[in-house]
Structures are given as C-alpha cells and as structure tokens.
Amino acid sequence: MNALHVFSIKQLRNAIKRREVSFREIADSFLHRITEVDSKLHSFLTIDAESALAQADELDKRRSQGDLRLGLMTGIPLAIKDNIITKGLRTTCASRILENYIPPYDATVVRKLRNEKSLLVGKTNCDEFAMGSSTENSGFRPTHNPWDLDRVPGGSSGGSAAAVAARLVPGALGSDTGGSIRQPAAFCGTVGLKPTYGRLSRYGLVAFGSSLDQIGPIANSVRDVATILQVLAGWDRRDSTSAHRPVDNYVAEIGKDVFDLKLGVPAEWFGSGLDPVVENAVKSALNQLEGLGCKLEEVHLPHTEYAIATYYIIAPAEASSNLARYDGVKYGHRTSSHQTLQEMYRNTRSEGFGEEVKRRIMIGTYVLSSGYYDAYFLKASKVRTLIKQDYLDAFEKVDVLVGPTTPSLPFRLGEKTQDPLKMYLSDVYTVTANLAGIPGLSMPCSFSEEGLPIGLQLLGPHFQEGRLLRLAHALETELALEFPSLVV
C-alpha cells in the first residue's frame, strides 16, 4: 500500500471504512511522499510528522478496541496554511517577524479538524502575511509549481495548492483575501473554494484585511472540497463576523442535476489582458456547461475595471492597521538594536517585515492618513458599494457567474517580482468576490499544450456554496480531465 498518496479524501474514507488500510499506513504514505518530494517544491514550512504518526497510532488502537466513530475527516491527512494558528505548532505567516511564534491556542477551524481526528501533518508556505499572488513573498523561500518547477504556484496559498496538487496531502486549508485560494488552485490544477464572508469562523486566522479575509479548502476534487467545507462551516461565538445561520448539506449537493441553472458570463471578463489560451479553455468549458442543460446569458459588471484599484486601497488600509500589533512587545521578533521604545518599534518592524509587507503597510498608512482619507479610502469604500451592487444585480438575472480565475497561465518565478503593480493586476478576476463577500470556486477546466493547468471560476450569491459545488461537480464529471504527469 505505498501508492496511498494518490487517493482522494473520498477514496481514503472508503478504504478506511472497509478496513483496507490502517491509519498508520495512511500517515506513513503521505509523510514519505512529503520527504521524497518537498525538497523540490518547498510547499511546507513546518512538518509535524511526530504528532501525525502518534495520532494515527492512537486511531488504530482505538479502532482495534472498537472505540472509534468515523467522522467526515477521521484519519485524513491535511495541511494548514501557516497564517492559521495551531496550538503548540510554530505558526509564522511566512514572516521573519513570527519566525519562532508558538500559538497558545487553536484556530476554530483547526479545533474542528482535530475534533474530527484529522491527521494534521504540517503548515504550508505562503506569501508573507498572505500578501502576494505567487508565494515569492514568503520570508523564507518560494514554493514551486508541481507542473513546472520554474513557475510559481500562485499565491498567497501557494504552499497549500502545490502540496495538494503534488499529492503531498489530499486536502489543505488556505485563506483568501483577494483570490489567495482560487488563484493558486487555478495555477496548480486543484479545486479551491472561498466561502461567503462569515460562513466559517476566522478565529485564529492571522488578520490581513478583516473585511475581506476568509478561510477555505483546497483539494483534488469538488466532492473533497465539499467534505472539508462541511466540517469547517458554521457560526462561532468567538468570531463576531461569522454568520449566525444554519449550515447547508454541501456533500448532498454533489451529484444533483444542474439543468435548472442559469449561468451568467460577464462580458467584462473577456476583454484585453486575457490570454487567448485561457479564454479558449474557458469558452470550451462554457460549451460543456451548455451541454449539461444550463442556460448561458451574457451579463455586465460595469465597475469591473475599478476592482483592482479599489481592492489595493482597502486591503492595504486594513493591513496597515492589523499589522500595527507587531511591535516586539507581546510576541514575535524584537530587535537587539534600540535605545528608546520608539526605536524598538521601528527597528523590530523594519527587520521583521519583508519588502511587500512594508510596501502595503505604507500604502495603507498613506491612504488612511490625514488629508488623503477621503480621496482614497472613503472613495474606494464607496466604489466597493458599486462593485457589490453589480453582483447583486447580476444575481437577480442568473444563478451563477462563470469565467476565468486568472488572466494568464502560471507565470515564471521572478517574472513579476520587480513590478508590484503588474503582480497586483494578476488578481483582476478574483478580488471582486472578496469586495462583495460572495463565495467563489476555482476548478481545473483544461491544460495548456505545455501541460499547465487552467482554472475556471464560479461565483454565486451569498451563502450559495452548495450551488457552486453542485455545478462544479457536474462539470468536473463531464470534463473528466486527463491530468498530465507531475514533474515531481
């Protein structure tokens, strides 16, 4: 049983149910794969083999005693993005400023996975504090794309997406502030879901842009994503922004018909800047959806062109405020060179933060500063209302919006690092879901000639994750994509 690592969560659950594998064999298989491959990918920052193996042995023991109830995620290895805190396990946000931070408690989503007896194998690499679109802003090292090691895996949840795609884990958690789950999912050929703002708890997610951040799952199939979401979703008394409403049965949506769905194709998403290779793949997927009986209709989102400017004012503004807590007093790095308190703050932050984080703190500070607040932050917050209204209007006419996740194929390492604005523009199709608070899913719809994955994005109205999963699963089945061989 040494090829267990290619199993999906569903396949693992079936094998567990039928007692075809032990939990130890599952843990060994994935940990072995990580040891073998991750020196090429750098998708993990911390690997916790010891705890995962101990947990697996404990599960085997309890099972042999007839004392184990199998939950949705029991014995399933998972990786957690390193901006989601894990009690007793180093959590760095891929930042030097938190290099040695050991959280004293678990994020709510982590607690839920522990209650389900998942095997948490480690923490994945990301852009520092989730600020980036390529994982090159990691304070430690960049992650590589498992389909082409010279290319980026996307970001900021690039470690999670790369680890899932390369079958180092069957599922992982990411976080999405402007596309940080969906864009790496697209670049790595995996399925990634950003739930509705508030659908699950963010307690223990290290804050970046508090009005935009969401945690969500990444896996190799739509069903697996639905299964992880089922465990994570729900109100949490510890997160005042979590939604106090019942959780749908997402897994039950898998396999249902989709011919009743009316799909909107936003005209603004197919303009200049979209790589024809991506465009053709998306259009071909649209034809397949039509073949499934869905009705397609062109819709308009007139404020789309303002989305990047709006997002890159609001997100850094919130970040500059959230990151004020890193001052060298309560936790994290403290400079050794200082005389006064002010000097300690300045030197601690300057030594601990990387360049992109500094850039965003400064942009955020500027747009919030006296004399500029109205022109930048207030203006952007008003345009955000218009962008959100575009979506609410579109969802009056259609059930789901469908288009590309990214304007291009995965780009090369180093290609955009010297030009921050160029990097920001690669988020053009993803930031609006965060500004509007709606759920979004990315799934592979094709591979380019050179074997690079292409992502299709589905957006739905608030709290309609089930509808997105239903549609995505129907398309996934219809496409029956043949994946090329991994290079690792």
Add this chain to the structure above:
Amino acid sequence: MPIDSREVARIAVLAKLEISEQDSQRFALQFQQILDYFTQLENIPTTDIQPTYHALETQPLETPLREDQADDSLSAEDVMANAPSSVENQFRVPKVIE
C-alpha cells in the same frame, strides 16, 4: 501630490518603519505608479453612494449576545510564553519615562 523620498520618509514615520535612503527612492517610484493607478477612481460619481465597510450589510446582520458569565481563558504563563522579554508575567519594554 508627487511622491518623493521625503514623502516616503513621512509615511515611514507614521507606519513605524525605517526605510533606507536607497530603498526610499525605489519605494517612491513604486508608490507613484500605484497611486497614479488609483486616480482612475476619481472619474466615478459617488456623491450619493454609501461606503461599504462590511460586505454583507445587505444581509440581515445580528450580534448574538451571551450571558455575562465568567469563562475559561488562557493562563498568564501561556500568554507570556512568546514575549521577547518579560518579568513576573509582565511585558518588559525599554524605559519610557525619563
């Protein structure tokens, strides 16, 4: 207003960051590009538009309340465990009163 290294230095003071002279020029150039890109928002009429600070404002929002009862919390030792410098469960910082 054009962004020069002096303006970058002013923002750095507000953000409690130290930016070297060399970095400051590069930052100035990048800020200028980014802020120029932001100016496109000026063309959108927003006089009667309310700002959005919470994405779900159109959904019914409520703040559930709980009974005002004491609950478990982290121990002082757990809270202090990550502090770079502490004395008797208190954070130690450089002298602030002359």
